[in-house]
């Protein structure tokens with residue numbers, strides 16, 4: 001029988017725990033296996049939010065997560081009254097948002113089972129938001145299950161994480177990702193192997209790359225940048241190219257969604273409403289929505305720059321491998337000749353510095369540094385011999 005846990009690639013160790021919890025949740029007794037606060041951690045792409053959502057489905061599904069019933073379907077698309085999925089649009093989750101959430105989930109679950117809250121970016125909780133959440137998690141005897149997701153346990157406030165059961169997801173192997181792309185998504189073996197390798201176990205990214213012509217070609221352009229850093233002018237140009245491509249990619253994914261949201265909102269206020277009050281109300285709401293969309297788009301651009309920087313890092317990682325005599329585990333095999341020639345013509349001691357410079361730039365961007373300036377400084381460092 002198929003199950004919502006089938007899509008969690010390489011996570012057998014936690015699937016057993018989750019299935020045990022689902023079984024225990026049905027007995028009604030307060031067993032150790034089922035608890036009402038969990039933290040899912042794992043590197044980007046390991047599927048921490050997919051795991052949390054699968055668990056949410058299994059908790060409310062009459063068949064423990066069949067994937068096919070109404071409950072399972074509506075839970076995954078955000079339409080189930082007892083499953084709340086919190087995706088952060090901005091850079092942080094504020095205390096007002098948590099207070100609003102707590103009022104929404106204060107009622108008993110409509111179907112008599114569990115109410116599940118999946119918080120995809122618990123690392124973005126502000127301190128006051130986290131404290132508001134803590135009080136809810138501590139409340140005994142509720143039927144609400146909290147599933148928090150974060151990159152690492154350190155990203156969650158100690159007071160919160162000490163009350164949660166922790167599940168650590170693994171980065172799936174490249175072979176496992178390749179297999180899924182071939183079998184689940186009908187992607188050709190050559191493309192699946194390439195996408196899985198360069199995405200380093202990030203399933204979502206691998207699929208996106210393998211099924212998206214323009215994303216693939218943008219990546220190619222970005223991977224050529226290290227070979228074009230002959231002068232300072234070229235370094236500044238490279239920074240601009242990286243920002244432009246990352247912005248373009250981020251916008252492509254958000255523009256159509258933005259438009260649909262505005263349309264839906266206008267529809268809710270009545271299209272062609274002529275009454276004065278109606279018009280002002282709608283205009284105000286659209287303005288609010290556009291503000292939210294802008295903050296989401298800022299975040300998407302930052303995420304997209306981060307992906308580009310991680311891609312760039314794999315170039316220097318391959319160079320370092322070649323320089324230390326290991327040519328077996330190359331990630332960017334499609335650039336083998338260029339990487340080998342770069343490795344031969346550049347001092348090996350500078351390669352590690354370049355990788356570190358990329359990681360520093362990512363950290364600075366995560367702390368809200370200005371993207372273009374950060375990338376310009378980085379490219380100048382990468383341009384050094």
Ligand SMILES: [Zn+2]
Pocket residue numbers: 061062063064065066067068069070071072073
């Ligand atoms: Zn089901």
